[in-house]
Amino acid sequence: MSxxxxxxxxxxxxxxxxxKVGCFTFGGGFAMIPVIQREVCENKCWMEQEEFIDMIAVTQSAPGPVAVNSSVFIGYKLAGIPGAVTALLGTVLPSFITILLFAIFIASQSGTQYMTKFFEGVRPAVVALxxxxxxGMGKKSIKDPFSVILGLLAITALVLFKIHPIVLIISGAIAGIARSIILSKRNKEVS
Structure with missing residues (x-):
């Protein structure tokens, strides 16, 4: 075979x-993450769980929707530029078609009782996803006291102080690097 x-x-x-991920995931980028994770890590075994978590951190810090960034990252990792383009098209095409059809339908049905009830049912399901x-990512990422403290600080900063996620990601990266440097120096002193 060539x-x-x-x-x-x-x-x-x-x-x-x-x-398939694009077709069967409602709620946007963050709702797609567990579906992408299941497909890429469990069903296809294209990526390890830890590598997936690292990829989410990288794609979260880039501009654009996290699911689209993730598909481009995974596609590129697996098959270069053709893989990135292919995964991107696979991810966005269902949404594009669905949004186009919904826009046509919703324009004709807006304000009806059925539309209101539909969205009342979809919202809680998306939050649950x-x-x-x-x-799921927390169980894989939070493994020691340092990551517990860092996670709690990040959620506090996000929820109470409305700190932008990119600031939290950069701060977490700096804290991780600083910890690594400090531990490395301690190990050299002990040796």
């Missing part, structure tokens, strides 16, 4: 995986 054929088959599988993703 290399282009293998690559084409892989790109098609990549597209289908991200298209986001919470589930956060708890």
């Amino acid at each position: 290399r282009p054929s293998i690559l084409s088959k892989f790109l098609f599988a990549l597209f289908l995986s991200f298209f 986001i919470l589930g993703a956060g708890l």
Whole structure:
């Protein structure tokens, strides 16, 4: 089997995986994270859980929706630029088609009792998806007292003081680097 054929088959599988994620996830980027994680880490074994968590941290700090950034990152990691473009298209195409159809339908049905009830039912489900993703990533990320304290400080800064997430990500990165440097110096002194 020739290399282009293998690559084409892989790109098609990549597209289908991200298209499936895009089709069956409601609630936007953060709601897609657990679905992407299940597809990429568990179903396809394209990435380890820890690597996925690191990727979320990187893609969260870049401009744009986290699910779109994640699909581009994963696609690029797996198949370079063709993989990035393929995963991106797979992720956004269902949303684009759905939004287009919804816009047409909602324009004709706005303000009806059914539309109101529909959104009342969808909102709590989306919050549950986001919470589930956060708890799942928290179990993998928060492993020691340092990460517990850092996590609590971050959630406090986010919720109580409305600190922008990018500031928290950069602060967490700086704290992690500083801790690593301090521990490295301590280990050298002990040796």
